[in-house]
Amino acid sequence: MKLKSGNKDLDDEELIQLLNRAKFNDSRALGTLCAHFYSKIYRFIYYRVNAVEDAEDLTSEVCLRVVKSIHEQKGSFYAWIFRIASNMITDHYRRRVVRSNVESVGESIEEMVDAGSRQSELIEQQELRQALRRLTEEQQEVIVLKFIEGYETDEIAGMLGKSAGAVRAIQFRALTALRNMSDMEKFIEEDRKI
């Protein structure tokens, strides 16, 4: 099993120094911050909107928002930036008609075929992503941050402004909801056979 450790290539001290410089309009610090968080934000958004172009556009908007309002940033930077991303996604769904799932999945499959994945795995991944999107916003956030981005429960609690217990409860309810979905049953059953 491949478990992720959260891509923590910036320690707290480095992050604080970057933030302090960025708040004084240091363009290099702002660029470094955005470049560092771009991939994380992109994945977070991608799993919520399930479309490459939308994910890129929204990630770009998040970076711009970060630069514009970096002076107002207080508390955890991770919590702040993921909150911005989450709000962007909400606004995105509010202001435009969401592309059909078929189109989005089609694009995603195409990309992944290019990456050399097998067709059956791609279909499974597609179904799993569709199932994830049927969760509540809060549950999606926790699942993506925990299992895609690899953050610890305490870190997620800090990002979402919740207690660790609340995050564990959301995580449990999200996984239970997924298990109860009819199309998820086969994964569990197949694995049981193994």
Next chain:
Amino acid sequence: MERDIELLLDNCINEMRKGKSIYECIAEHPQYASQLQPLLRLVQKIETLPQPEPAPEAISGTLINLGHHIAQHSTTTEKPTAVEKLRKKSSIFNIIRRPKIAWAFSAAFLFLVVLFSAATISANSVPGDILYPLKLATEKVKFLLTFNSEKKAELRLTFSDKRLQEMIAVFQQSGKLDTTLLKEMLDEAKLALEENKIPIDKASIFAAKLSHVNAYQKDVLEKIRPRVNPSNRRIVDEAINMCDSRSRWMRRMMNEENEISPDSSAPDSTGSPQQMPRSKQKSNRWQWGPGCDWMR
């Protein structure tokens, strides 16, 4: 109960991250195995989802956009210093950019151009012309804006000469003598003489000018006298006498000055100050001015 399983699930996920298998995890909590196992399998499935990476072009494009934004932001929102704020507020260019102020400036500029043009044209006007009052007003303004005594005296002489020219013009046009202009000509010359703050080093030059002006006025008046209406001849004669007296008085003043040595303030061989002309004894100023006996 639910809290327990939430915590157990989280612990199992952490343990799996450290390398344990699902079976090792649930073996420690057999009473929850049936609940935990499907959830942990789902976790495994979710974690196998690919981590989509953004296209490098998307990242570079975003960074370029941010660069533009930062550059604009730094030039437009850089906080000005107090001095810069003051400069910005007081800058004439910023003020005249406002439409109303710009309109007012344009109107004022146009007014000044018209006024200057009218004043220039009015320079040749004579009594009776529309622009003559403007000519007199311009002279008054010019005199009020002159603060140097020597320049003021020079202006008086100029005005006196202008009155003479106007009087001649009126006489040539109508054949009549304008006695008001004649009186003003003499008054201006008298006022020039009464300007008593001329420095001593320039007094002799001014006295020469005044003497010349008076002599010239006397000559002009003598030339027009035969053509003047007999009833006005007496006035002209009085004016001629006045100019003549003034001219002679000025010449006498200059002669007295020439009689003393160039270094008049230096003591002579006896140690006493040299004799100064009576008009210069009390101070270093010429003793002309209001009340001076210049008609003697």
